[in-house]
Amino acid sequence: MDKAKRRLQMRNPCHLLATCFGSGLSSLMPGTIGSLVAIPFWLLLIQLPWQIYLLLLVFSIYLGIYLCHQTTKDIQVHDHTSIVWDEFVGMLITLTMLPANNWEWLITGLVIFRILDIVKPWPISWFDLNIKGGIGIMIDDIIAGLLSVCIIYLIHQYQCMSIPE
DSSP: OOHHHHHOOTTSHHHHHHTTTTGGGOSSOHHHHHHHHHHHHHHHHTTSOHHHHHHHHHHHHHHHHHHHHHHHHHHTOTTOTTOOHHHHHHHHHHHHTOSSSSHHHHHHHHHHHHHHHHHOOTTHHHHHHHOOHHHHHHHHHHHHHHHHHHHHHHHHHHHHHHSOO
């Protein structure tokens, strides 16, 4: 276990949430695991009116800026792989505008978001390299989530145009 992980205190609410209840401690694909943790929360959130969903999403972004900043400061490593609250929020953004709440679109959203988060095409890469602190940790995943929403929309529009009448 690296020094940063040893500095994590799971009794500390900031560390517990920043690691998405410890899912970021996974030695195998912690970002993907953090994204997967968002799915049960999303299933609960979609039961709420969309205004409350969006309010909770905005709250999660602001909370994430604080959590990521504080945890980074505590473990003394910027954007350590164990910090996955940003993936959690990016996935919630991605799932916000699915054309249908079924497993096919859920998997599509997960795959698109993870590809964008891992590859970091422009403009995601610019924000990842140039913005630091809690905002810097969160912003690239927020943008990846927003771009995922756009790509899903385009895929859905293409499918609608391709269906013969």
